[in-house]
Amino acid sequence: MKHNLKADYIKHLVLPFDFYRHELPNAPLKKQGWNDGGLCPFHSDNKPGSFRVNLATGAYKCFACGMAGGDVVAFAMSLYGLKFADALAKLADDWGLV
Template sequence: MFNKKLNADFIKQRLSPLDFYRHELPNAPLKRQGWNDGGLCCFHGDNNPGSFRVNLTTGAYKCFSCGEAGGDVVAFTMAVYGLQFVEALAKLADEWGLL
């Protein structure tokens, strides 16, 4: 059964983009709010450090080499793990103890 709390706004209000990206991109030099170097892009065989950026305020991400981009941690989870929207919400809620 679908949990009524399991929606994107609920997840994004409780999951800090900084904490999320520190977990997902452990080798990235994430230091400040706004756009940060996200390390090598996880969407292609990247060898150009600095082309992948993440926004620690909004959760957005963008690779300037392959063009992969998204607006928040839910979109990132969907893209990286090949999940549908509801599956990504469930994964985030489960992994981050948000239920």
């Protein structure tokens, strides 16, 4: 039986702090709100501090290349080149939610 993945369910259980700690292991994440996300994973970045992540909402923004998104699902879609449903499935699988 296939599990019906709901975006709200995934976003509720995959907390932005834990998600970005896993996806950006070298980023100096220390506080709530906007944090230095380290080097941008979307381009050949050499300027630490240009990529920011919001640990409350999961939003991200690179001030060098302009890549931005509103939550951990959007990040997974952009980073792995996935469609929405595939990103939900990847997150559910990666985080043991199914």
